[in-house]
Amino acid sequence: MRISRLPLQALPAAAVTIGSFDGVHLGHQQVITRLIEQARARNLVSVVVTFEPQPREFLRPGDAPARLTSLSDKARRLAALGVDHLVVLPFNASLRGLSAQAFVEQILIERLNTQWLQVGDDFRFGADRAGNFEFLQGFDFEVTDLASQCVDGQRISSTQLRERIGQHQLPAVQALLGEPYTLTGRVIYGRQLGRTIGVPTANLLLPHHRLATDGVFAVSADIAGRVLQGVGNLGTKPTVGDSRSWLEVHFFDFDGVLYGQRISVQLHKRLRGTQTFANLDALKIQIQLDMQAAHAWFAQLTEVKRTDD
Numbered sequence: 550m551r552i553s554r555l556p557l558q559a560l561p562a563a564a565v566t567i568g569s570f571d572g573v574h575l576g577h578q579q580v581i582t583r584l585i586e587q588a589r590a591r592n593l594v595s596v597v598v599t600f601e602p603q604p605r606e607f608l609r610p611g612d613a614p615a616r617l618t619s620l621s622d623k624a625r626r627l628a629a630l631g632v633d634h635l636v637v638l639p640f641n642a643s644l645r646g647l648s649a650q651a652f653v654e655q656i657l658i659e660r661l662n663t664q665w666l667q668v669g670d671d672f673r674f675g676a677d678r679a680g681n682f683e684f685l686q687g688f689d690f691e692v693t694d695l696a697s698q699c700v701d702g703q704r705i706s707s708t709q710l711r712e713r714i715g716q717h718q719l720p721a722v723q724a725l726l727g728e729p730y731t732l733t734g735r736v737i738y739g740r741q742l743g744r745t746i747g748v749p750t751a752n753l754l755l756p757h758h759r760l761a762t763d764g765v766f767a768v769s770a771d772i773a774g775r776v777l778q779g780v781g782n783l784g785t786k787p788t789v790g791d792s793r794s795w796l797e798v799h800f801f802d803f804d805g806v807l808y809g810q811r812i813s814v815q816l817h818k819r820l821r822g823t824q825t826f827a828n829l830d831a832l833k834i835q836i837q838l839d840m841q842a843a844h845a846w847f848a849q850l851t852e853v854k855r856t857d858d
């Protein structure tokens with residue numbers, strides 16, 4: 550999948566869909582699958598247009614909703630679905646001020662060469678959200694809308710996912726996403742304190758969006774084809790006075806170098822909230838308990854699977 554900002558030259562003829570796609574949940578996946586089918590049937594390039602930051606993060610920075618997927622996780626999931634090209638539009642003052650008419654002419658037609666466009670049934674765009682499905686029908690491309698997908702009569706939405714993640718309902722979240730809730734990042738150097746307390750942790754510095762959850766989790770990751778289980782702290786590190794957002798993971802039965810690698814960490818079970826400890830020794834004792842709890846959780850999972858078979 551190609552990832553770019555708005556191309557300066559017109560793309561080859563494209564089938565396009567536009568949205569924030571936060572979470573890339575089953576509803577989003579239905580939209581994307583249909584986009585790809587239609588692109589193939591019409592010999593068009595499949596293009597997803599998204600915004601970074603998301604419009605609400607730019608418009609209401611103080612109270613924008615927490616972010617479910619960073620751009621990097623969004624891209625990973627869209628690529629896996631088979632999208633040809635992800636166009637990331639920087640949402641800024643000039644994009645905000647663009648009228649619906651100018652958005653269609655300058656972006657959809659001139660740059661993206663849109664032949665077929667698919668939008669959700671509640672899609673609004675352009676200054677003051679004046680553009681909608683009816684408006685889009687007045688142009689020289691085909692436009693279709695798609696009704697929201699429901700599970701148990703409830704519309705699948707990023708809002709519903711945010712609520713469930715906030716309530717630590719990770720199995721329900723996994724069912725709505727089609728995969729465990731996953732965070733991706735590059736492993737960077739920390740203060741190298743982890744190894745001094747016998748718990749080396751791979752540090753992923755996360756983008757500074759508000760996180761949908763935090764705390765200590767049983768986690769897993771696929772590292773070079775081997776699935777590693779472990780335990781991770783998502784959020785700040787109050788004990789060492791660090792208020793940035795991190796995902797710090799200690800993997801069981803692993804002793805290798807991860808610095809510089811981009812890894813995707815799956816969150817399976819929330820074990821507790823992040824706490825402030827009096828010192829690193831107290832933290833170390835708690836981490837040993839967290840490791841036991843995570844081991845126990847993975848063991849009962851294996852037990853449940855064995856009973857199912």
Ligand SMILES: Cc1cc2nc3c(=O)[nH]c(=O)nc-3n(C[C@H](O)[C@H](O)[C@H](O)COP(=O)(O)O)c2cc1C
Binds near residue numbers: 741742744752798
């Ligand atoms: C399972 C686990 C749980 C943790 N829980 C907390 C916590 O509750 N509070 C905290 O301040 N740090 C917690 N940490 C520690 C920090 O995330 C970090 O690993 C530690 O401060 C060492 O930092 P360093 O990687 O920069 O050396 C936890 C780490 C792990 C692996």
Ligand SMILES: Nc1ncnc2c1ncn2[C@@H]1O[C@H](COP(=O)(O)OP(=O)(O)O)[C@@H](O)[C@H]1O
Binds near residue numbers: 802
């Ligand atoms: N079991 C393990 N889990 C996580 N990282 C490990 C493990 N074993 C070795 N490492 C390596 O050690 C590094 C973490 O060591 P640590 O002392 O916590 O230093 P830092 O503060 O730089 O993260 C990881 O980035 C990884 O390269």
